[in-house]
Amino acid sequence: MKMIIREAKKDDILSCVNLTLEAFDIKKNIVSCDLNKKLNDKDNLILITEHKNTNIAFAVLEKRGPNKVPFIDLLVVKKKFRNKKIGTVLLNSIKNKLKGLKVKNVLVEVESINPELINFYLKNEFKITGYIKDYFDPNNDAIILSYVIKQRKSQISTI
Numbered sequence: 111m112k113m114i115i116r117e118a119k120k121d122d123i124l125s126c127v128n129l130t131l132e133a134f135d136i137k138k139n140i141v142s143c144d145l146n147k148k149l150n151d152k153d154n155l156i157l158i159t160e161h162k163n164t165n166i167a168f169a170v171l172e173k174r175g176p177n178k179v180p181f182i183d184l185l186v187v188k189k190k191f192r193n194k195k196i197g198t199v200l201l202n203s204i205k206n207k208l209k210g211l212k213v214k215n216v217l218v219e220v221e222s223i224n225p226e227l228i229n230f231y232l233k234n235e236f237k238i239t240g241y242i243k244d245y246f247d248p249n250n251d252a253i254i255l256s257y258v259i260k261q262r263k264s265q266i267s268t269i
């Protein structure tokens with residue numbers, strides 16, 4: 111399947127909003143406001159997967175906190191394209207973008223009530239490194255998963 115992965119432009123935001131609404135029960139104006147803000151924020155990167163001139167997936171990578179730790183803030187694949195490795199390919203593209211930067215890990219927080227999603231990240235070489243009890247709701251913890259960035263060989267210094 112032929113796909114292009116590229117950085118988002120202003121024109122892409124509406125399709126990202128619609129992809130988000132298809133996946134989550136959330137208000138349109140909140141998503142729209144959030145994504146427009148992230149598009150113009152140097153600590154956020156929005157990547158788009160395009161197939162036949164249609165945006166079929168997107169991801170938001172956000173550098174959080176004083177140490178600018180990279181987090182996968184959002185990763186959404188259009189429903190009819192799920193389970194075709196499109197999410198995995200987009201995740202690999204994020205991992206590649208982080209190679210060579212001075213970061214050791216990329217993190218994601220997932221709801222504990224969503225074992226399928228936890229499984230998706232485990233299959234993609236993330237490891238569970240922590241949790242925050244009752245973070246989302248009582249009995250719905252945040253599970254923190256982390257992927258260790260594999261640096262390019264040329265960038266590993268020899269002693």
Ligand SMILES: CC(C)(COP(=O)(O)OP(=O)(O)OC[C@H]1O[C@@H](n2cnc3c(N)ncnc32)[C@H](O)[C@@H]1OP(=O)(O)O)[C@@H](O)C(=O)NCCC(=O)NCCS
Nearest residue numbers: 133183184185186187192193194195196197198226227230
């Ligand atoms: C999670 C998501 C991005 C995965 O993308 P995808 O392209 O469907 O995933 P892939 O095809 O690369 O990998 C699928 C694997 O992940 C697993 N998986 C994890 N979460 C899943 C989900 N919600 N739906 C379907 N499969 C899921 C499947 O078991 C599958 O394993 P397999 O290949 O051994 O059969 C996609 O299902 C999605 O958009 N979900 C809704 C939005 C969401 O919850 N995003 C995460 C917020 S950070």
